[in-house]
Amino acid sequence: MVCTASDLQEWKDFPKGLKVLLLDQDSDSASEIRSKLELMDYVVFTFCNEDEALSAIASKSDSFHIAMVEVSTSSNGSFEFLEAARDLPTIMMSNNHCLSTIMKCIALGAVEFLHKPLCEDKLRNIWQHVAHKAFNAGVSEVSESLKLVKETSVSMLQRQLKNEEQNNDESREMRKLSVHETDQEMSAASDKYPAPSTPQLKGGARLLDDGDCQDQTNGTVEKESGEQDGESKFVETTCDDSMSENIQEAQGQRDRDVLVKEEDDSANNSKCESMISPLSENKDRSHDVHGCNDNLSKASSLHNSARTRVNRKKMKVDWTPELHKKFVQAVEQLGVDQAIPSRILDLMKVEGLTRHNVASHLQKYRMHRRHILPKEDERRWPHSRDGVTRSYYPHRPIMAYPTHHPGHPLPPGAAYPVWGAPPSNHPAGMQMWGPPGYLPWPSPENWHWKTAYPAVQADVWGCPVMPPSHHGPSFAFPQNAPGCHPPDGLENSFAGNSFDYHPDEEVIDNIVKEAISKPWLPLPLGLKPPSTDCVLAELSRQGIPSIPPHAAQLGPC
DNA sequence: GTCCGAATAT
């Protein structure tokens, strides 16, 4: 369908009603796309059969503004369509991400190639191809084209401003178009066809665009104006440690030197997320696997030069080994118990890092420690229950874990070394969270052992834990004499644990001995209280034929 | 209102 700029000018609520020919052999996929498009007020004509689609455009070629065609991996049919529908801006789409296929599509005139599954943003913006074509159709003279475009844009803009209250996505898109196409890119764009397709907009104003658009489209602005804003704002300040945390927080002073990378969801469709690289010593970013470094400075300067909406975009902190090292040092310095995000943040003095970032990382860090730590201080457990030496977790796992290095207990200070080993000993990006020799990351598939033994309460990390204190001491007390039989399932419970450890008698004995020698303490998990029968039998075996009368009054304490 | 930590989402 030939859609001219003046058509657009007359078009109420563009792109509402834009007619989309959808050709997809897969009817499921087709209907999915269709419904998405329809939600955006496109009018969709679905074809699962290519011949039908071809005859449709042949007979009533005016009926469509744009086509979306699935490139089936099996046939070349879709290319035929492409050739047959030269006048129709055609977007090809496929699960097949093969470059040569894409190339072929483009070569044959496709205005864009979209990877499936299609994301909504891309669908929403397909109208741009129509607009682009309209603005370029049959206009030989650039100045004429520009004039037309300008008029069109302006009139559209005015119309939209009038309908302010019913502002919806389309109008916003249009405004975007007006501004940018008119004032900035049109002269360049008008003499070549390449689609200005949504996601493929090149550089320049994109960030601003997105920022604005985002602000308008979803009402997330106010949300980000709170704490988050304060933290992610780029403020160039210099504060020293003497300043109070709060002030620092409020000033967003940790956000110095952040490098941001513009979100690049462009043509390649590879969702390369924005990334923030908080590094004062960013030279040693040896593992920049994302290869985004080039963009960093670009985005950064962009940010500096213009508005800072950029920051609104999701930015991911890249926890490089160096950064993690800082983190761990901070945690150590504070002591695990006092290590809270804001303090860690202060100590780290990494610009651009937010408390949220740290909190998130801290969460992961703790989770990890929960796995490696119990082994370490398990042997010290009996003395750490008074709460004084209690570490981060109030309810220390009681089940004796075998320690990984039985002969090499780590001194408390060394329990959480900064780095167990030089990073160079590990594959790029590998992070060490614990002392040398520990599995850096116990693999989750090894955690399932916890479920094998219901009698042991396991926490979410798979560590057996003490029941909360309100269960009271009575919980601990015996129906079974220790030693009657090893706790049922104990072995099973260990069979698949993180360390592939199969407990031997010694371990069990130690637990049992501990329990026997300190009967006033709660019974370690995994040990069942002895049954009365068992107790009686044992007593009998020791030559005590019956329970002394007063014994019954003792009862459980 | 701020911060924390866990839960949940991406």
Place this chain on the structure above:
DNA sequence: AATATTCGGA
């Protein structure tokens, strides 16, 4: 899997 975001509670 890693990180961000959300949510409930202090």
